[in-house]
Amino acid sequence: MGKSWLLFVCLGTLAWGQAQPAAPAAQPAPAQDPAQVTPHPAPNAKTKAEAPAVEVAESAAVITIKGVCAATPKTAASSKTAAGKTAAAAKKPADCETVITRAQFEKLAKALQQGPNPLNAQQKRQLASQLPSVIAMSEAAKKKGLDKSEGYQETLKFVKMRILAQRMQDSVREEADKVPPEKVAAYYKENPEAYEQFSLDRLFVPKMKQPSTENKEEAKEEAKETKLTEEQQKAKEAAEKANQEKGEQELNALADSLRARAAAGEDFIKLQKEAFEAAGTRVDNPTVNLPKVRRTGLPQGHAAVFELKVGEVTAVISDNGGHYVYKVVSKEVLPLDQVKEEIHNKLKAERLKETMDKYNNSYQTVTNEAYFGPALPPAPPRRSRMTPPTAPQTQPQGVPQQSAPPAAAAPPSKPN
Secondary structure (H helix, E strand, O other), X not given: OHHHHHHHHHHOOOOOOEEOOOOOOOOOOOOOOHHHXXXXXXXXXXXXXXXXXXXOOOOOEEEEEEOOOOOOOOOHHHHOOOOOOOHHXXXXXXXXXXXXXXXXXXXXXXXXXXXXXXXXXXXXXXXXXXHXXXXXXXXXXXXXXXXXXXXXXXXHHHHHHHHHHHHHHHHHHHHHOOOOHHHHHHHHHHXXXXXXXXXXXXEEEEOOOOOOHHHHHHHHHHHHHOOOOHHHHHHHHHHHHHHHHHHHHHHHHHHHHXXXXXXXXXXXXXXXXXXXXXXXXXXXXXXXXXXEEOXXXXXXXXXXXXXXXXXOEOOOEEEOXXXXXXXXXXXXXXXXXXXXXXXXXXHHHHHHHHHHHHHHOOOOOOOOHHHHOXXXXXXXXXXXXXXXXXXXXXXXXXXXXXXXXXXXXXXXXXXX
């Protein structure tokens, strides 16, 4: 809501200089596209509609709105003249114009930007297309006296408060961004484990066997041709469940066996192929190496690998997705220069939260429930029917999706 809301709010409160026909401001070349007068186009953002920037003087007009004039203020001299008889009063809207210079337009564009990035060429063009209508309507509203209405004044109070609140948040962000370099260096020194980077080999053994394509097709054909009785259906389901449990037990044992062979130094790619073949999964070139892994790069239940020395192998780590075995190939601590920006952003976020919490906790609110009614309970989070109760982890490269476990079991997690 931030930028678009602030855009329309600010447009309604700004006043522009009006130029009379006798002394018009300098006009840009007739054939010049407004998109071309952007003094500093966003880098790497050129499109077919954007040409290289053309330098335009700050006093040059970039938007001219013909037929729109500001209301002429009344003076003591003009009040003595009969209404409608003076030259100013006799002037028709078509005889005057509102001129917006480059300096005025860029001042507004800067005020409306969110964060350090200025408005790009497309946003400036959008602003330029909205300005004439907003200015014309606001001037018409003033002439009609709508700016004197109680509703306008109350709205203006609220709008001013919202703009000031936004400006305060911007100020807090700017201050939070000023993290001293020595603070960054101290944090790096105090938390070396956070910047360890590992190269890992990972072996993944699926939890359940996948039925072969032939068996699937046979089951489909059998279901079409044969209508089973209730007892036959129960017997079939029991047999399938027993077969599934047998397959799980075989894969559990296989995981232990492969782990022992991995600890003895056998190649992880060879072991991974055996695991997939036993599970009925076909992957010709499984990926086993994870070259750049930080402590936050694996599920919490797999964190034991980060306590190992180079060359050591974990015990079998099992979860609802399957069984995992990790080997530490190498380990290094990233240099400060490489993680400096990451630490800066982390400390900035902490400083921002601390300051905003201070402001948000500096007041208390009491509402009259007799007037507003009791507070509504928070709405439960919406969840798609296809989304499992717990967010799955990412699937490893070369590992196909596992079939869903029985309804009573939790949904499988997936390795990174």
